[in-house]
Amino acid sequence: MKEINELILPDDLRYAVDHxxxxxxxxxxxxxxxxxxxxxxGDIVFVELPQPGETLERGQEFATVESVKAVVECYLxxxxxxxxxNKQLEDSPELMNESSYGDGWMVEVNPKDLxxxxxxxxxxxxxxxLKGAE
Amino acid sequence: MTHTRGEKKWFLxxxxxxxxxxxxxxxxxxxxxxxxxVIDTDIVLMLEHPPVFTLGRRGGxxxxxxSKEFLEKEGVSVIxxxxxxxxxxxxxxxxxxYPILDLNETRLSVTDYVECLEEVMICTAxxxxxxxxxxxxxxxxxxxxxxxxxxxxxxxxGISFHGMALNVNLSLTPFSWINPCGxxxxxxxxxxxxxxxKISMEQVRRRVKHHIERVFGVELVPKxxxxxxxxxxxxxxxxTSD
Numbered sequence: 001m002k003e004i005n006e007l008i009l010p011d012d013l014r015y016a017v018d019h020x021x022x023x024x025x026x027x028x029x030x031x032x033x034x035x036x037x038x039x040x041x042g043d044i045v046f047v048e049l050p051q052p053g054e055t056l057e058r059g060q061e062f063a064t065v066e067s068v069k070a071v072v073e074c075y076l077x078x079x080x081x082x083x084x085x086n087k088q089l090e091d092s093p094e095l096m097n098e099s100s101y102g103d104g105w106m107v108e109v110n111p112k113d114l115x116x117x118x119x120x121x122x123x124x125x126x127x128x129x130l131k132g133a134e
Numbered sequence: 135m136t137h138t139r140g141e142k143k144w145f146l147x148x149x150x151x152x153x154x155x156x157x158x159x160x161x162x163x164x165x166x167x168x169x170x171x172v173i174d175t176d177i178v179l180m181l182e183h184p185p186v187f188t189l190g191r192r193g194g195x196x197x198x199x200x201s202k203e204f205l206e207k208e209g210v211s212v213i214x215x216x217x218x219x220x221x222x223x224x225x226x227x228x229x230x231x232y233p234i235l236d237l238n239e240t241r242l243s244v245t246d247y248v249e250c251l252e253e254v255m256i257c258t259a260x261x262x263x264x265x266x267x268x269x270x271x272x273x274x275x276x277x278x279x280x281x282x283x284x285x286x287x288x289x290x291x292g293i294s295f296h297g298m299a300l301n302v303n304l305s306l307t308p309f310s311w312i313n314p315c316g317x318x319x320x321x322x323x324x325x326x327x328x329x330x331x332k333i334s335m336e337q338v339r340r341r342v343k344h345h346i347e348r349v350f351g352v353e354l355v356p357k358x359x360x361x362x363x364x365x366x367x368x369x370x371x372x373x374t375s376d
Contacts (some may be wrong), residue, residue: 001243005263016291018260018291034292040244040245041244041245044192046192048191060284062227064191064216066190066191066192066218067218067244068218068273069171069218069244069245069273069287069289070218070287070289070294071190071191071217071218071246071288071289072214072244072288072289073288073289073290073291075291116333128341131306
């Protein structure tokens with residue numbers, strides 16, 4: 001597993017406590033799992049995503065990710081309607097390991113209230129928290 | 135939490151044979167109570183199940199090689215659950231441990247946690263001279279490519295549930311009705327089969343408890359379900375804690 005200082009946590013993302021990331025892209029928010037989570041889980045073998053059109057509150061479960069080690073539930077970092085899901089993950093769940101912030105994205109949300117982004121952690125805050133958990 | 139000694143304490147709740155669905159309801163409730171802090175201590179449930187096939191998140195019904203009618207006749211149910219892994223079988227004679235742990239508070243990564251569970255089963259088997267090991271093709275512990283113990287872990291909001299199952303005196307016939315873990319040609323074994331004699335479940339339980347304490351560095355404190363006040367109604371009256 002990676003050392004904390006080896007983790008990649010891009011500055012242009014915001015992070016939730018359960019290791020989801022969120023990035024504003026135009027009028028949408030793209031969501032995935034951060035480098036820490038993919039590293040902890042090991043090889044991801046299955047991803048269960050929601051149906052586009054579902055509207056969820058922040059903190060609600062929107063997906064489950066299964067690795068060779070365990071199943072984890074993922075919680076939406078901002079409220080809104082799911083407007084796109086990454087279909088590629090059905091056949092290639094390993095993208096979440098290989099490219100957590102790129103091709104391994106999970107869903108796109110039409111956010112209800114973009115100010116919710118401000119409640120998420122910055123890269124530096126996330127890193128500080130992870131250091132504290134060591 | 136108050137630690138009178140340096141060692142961390144976990145509650146241990148030992149139960150007799152518990153219906154799979156009821157045990158799962160109990161786990162889900164404990165997960166919620168652990169998360170909200172109603173229960174501030176990690177808990178291990180140790181029990182056995184009546185005969186049941188369970189399917190993991192990925193399904194696995196296609197790995198059932200007999201008809202549902204056949205299973206009904208045999209009195210074995212099939213349940214879909216949220217743990218990792220594919221189809222597996224539980225039955226009396228298999229020791230099941232479900233640790234409900236706050237992984238963040240315990241400072242355990244999921245990977246380390248699963249390896250610790252495997253370690254508990256490997257060490258327990260070794261106490262009877264059975265050399266079990268990990269296997270890169272699948273989780274759990276194996277003896278010469280035969281599966282002795284399974285792992286299926288789920289994590290909800292940082293709290294673990296489901297866990298491990300070690301085959302002791304289990305009837306292995308039902309495994310011949312499935313491709314265990316979704317793998318064709320996988321054989322299953324038990325301590326009884328490896329040693330060609332019945333083993334005391336009580337003794338194995340004792341060793342499992344010992345190795346949990348050692349591997350996780352904790353002290354297990356026995357608690358009846360009734361000592362966890364909010365949980366009294368989680369199990370049906372016919373199930374009593376011992």
